[in-house]
Amino acid sequence: MSDLTRVACVQMNAGEEKAANLEKMERLVSRAASLGAEIVVLPEKWNALGSPEVFRAAAEPLDMGQSFAAMSGWAKQYGFSLVGGSVTELREGRDKLSNTCPVYDPAGRLVEVYRKIHMFDVVVGGQSYRESDAEEPGDGPVVCDVSGWTLGLTICYDLRFPELYRIETLRGAELITVPSAFTLFTGKDHWELLLRARAVENQLYVAAANQWGKHEAGKSSYGRSLIADPWGVVLAVAPDEDCVIVADIDKARMSSIRASLPSLANRQPATYVWPTDA
Numbered sequence: 001m002s003d004l005t006r007v008a009c010v011q012m013n014a015g016e017e018k019a020a021n022l023e024k025m026e027r028l029v030s031r032a033a034s035l036g037a038e039i040v041v042l043p044e045k046w047n048a049l050g051s052p053e054v055f056r057a058a059a060e061p062l063d064m065g066q067s068f069a070a071m072s073g074w075a076k077q078y079g080f081s082l083v084g085g086s087v088t089e090l091r092e093g094r095d096k097l098s099n100t101c102p103v104y105d106p107a108g109r110l111v112e113v114y115r116k117i118h119m120f121d122v123v124v125g126g127q128s129y130r131e132s133d134a135e136e137p138g139d140g141p142v143v144c145d146v147s148g149w150t151l152g153l154t155i156c157y158d159l160r161f162p163e164l165y166r167i168e169t170l171r172g173a174e175l176i177t178v179p180s181a182f183t184l185f186t187g188k189d190h191w192e193l194l195l196r197a198r199a200v201e202n203q204l205y206v207a208a209a210n211q212w213g214k215h216e217a218g219k220s221s222y223g224r225s226l227i228a229d230p231w232g233v234v235l236a237v238a239p240d241e242d243c244v245i246v247a248d249i250d251k252a253r254m255s256s257i258r259a260s261l262p263s264l265a266n267r268q269p270a271t272y273v274w275p276t277d278a
Helices: 018-034 052-058 066-078 156-160 162-170 184-202 251-260
Strands: 004-011 039-041 081-083 087-089 098-104 110-115 121-124 127-130 143-146 149-153 175-177 205-208 212-214 220-222 226-228 234-237 243-250
Touching: 004 018, 004 205, 004 226, 018 039, 018 066, 018 243, 039 205, 052 087, 066 081, 066 098, 098 149, 110 143, 149 162, 156 184, 162 175, 162 184, 184 205, 184 220, 184 226, 184 234, 226 243, 234 243, 243 251
Parallel strands: 004 039, 039 081, 149 175, 175 205
Antiparallel strands: 004 243, 081 098, 087 098, 098 110, 121 127, 143 149, 205 226, 212 220, 226 234
C-alpha cells in the first residue's frame, strides 16, 4: 500500500430540514469521490443544524437511523472510508442525546463510534451555547484504523483540549479528524491557529471539516475547512461556500519529521504529574 492517501473534507451550510441536508450531502460526497478521495470527513451535525428542538427531532438510533444508513451506503458505493462528521444520536434508555461521529470502511461497515466529550457551554459573540442542556458527553478518546491509517476522532470544541489529542497520538493516531460547526466569532481568531498547533505538537495530520455561513437564531459558522500536515503547513483550505477540499497525506513525511525533530520521543512522562485539583 502506498504511503500517500488522499483525504477530503466536506464543507456545507446545513439547515434545519434533514431531507434537504441529506440531498445536499449526497452531491458533496459524490464530488469527493470524483476527486479521488480515499478518506472523506464530513462536518459536525451536517444532517440538521438549529435549535435543541431541531436536534431532538433529527436524532436517530445508530443501528437504524436514516443518516447513519446513508453514510454507510456512500462509503460502500464510492469505496472510500468515511468519517461521518457528527449527527445527534438517540440512545435507548438515555434522556439526553449524543453528538456522535461514526466511521465506516469502504465496504460500508461501521468501524468505530466516537461521541463528543467536551460540551460547548459558552457565551461568545453575544450568543449563548448550552450543549449540555440537551446532550451528554462521551466516555473517552477513540482511535481506529481505516485505509491504512490510524485515525484519532474528535469533534469541534474538543479542539481546545490538547490533552485529548496527545492521548490519541500516544495511542497511534497519524491523522486526527475534526468535524466542526466552529463559530464565526471564535473561528476568525482561533480556528487555523488551534488546528495547526494540534498538528505541530503531535506531529501528525489534521483534517477539519467545518460548517460555514449563517444559521438560525443569528448564529454563524466560520467555515475555512482545513487540512494541515505535521509541520503545520496548510495543505488545503476551503472558500466560503459548500465545497470539497482534498490533500494527499504522506506517512513518509510524518515519519521524517518525527525522526528529525523527535519531540514525541523526547517526552518525560514520569515528570508530568497532574495537580490534585486538575
